[in-house]
Amino acid sequence: MKQAAALLSLVLLLGGCQQRQEAAPASAKPVMPVAAAGQTPTPEQLGALGAEIRKDPARGDELLQQHGLTRETFEKAIRDITESADASLRYAAAYRKASA
């Protein structure tokens, strides 16, 4: 019984450590933010960022953070783009260019 309790504690501790590691930024590579604080990123900037995220989705939140965005602000900016066919086409062109 004691052994099981000790094992359970160890497992929970390991799980906690794993989650904290995932939350921490993995690299210190400096990246220019897609837009200055308060400015709306352009479709081209977001398309290029989207391609970066597609290449390495596990670093998605880190990439957003490096570009001064959160999931919420990113979603808002993306939905704004979808409401214009022209902006969506510009996003898609930048995405394809950055994916190549």
Add this chain to the structure above:
Amino acid sequence: MWKTLAVAVLTATLLAPTHAQALENEELLSLVAMPLAVAAVSEITDVPVQELTDVVTLLNDAAVTPPQFIEVIRYVPAALVTRNGAPDFVQFVRDREREGLRGADLVTAIEQQLLVYGVPEMELAVNRPRTIDVEETFIPRRVLSRMAEVRRGRSG
């Protein structure tokens, strides 16, 4: 028994964060794909861009999730090109949104309405993204077939 329990707990604890992370990644990739989906449909010759924009805006206003947004956009061209007395699809979506339908409820209503435009049964209210990469097969074959039928009807 304790060994079995310990192994089960260990497995669940180690896999749970990975699974949650995978879901979060999929959600983010769906977001990334949203403008790609709109761009792909807007490039189809017959699709009226203003009506597409109206549908997209209504989906956003109703907080339709990114995976469901993408599924609706894949099938919507068939409804937007159909005329000849068929109900106005944009007006249908607008009416449902004004009635207060949000998210998956609105998507379910759209799914049923698309049958009116000759699109065979489909499942749009997905929980996880079905399509992340917007490639040649993004618009389902049956939607393209339906659009070709409409075109033939116009020219015939």
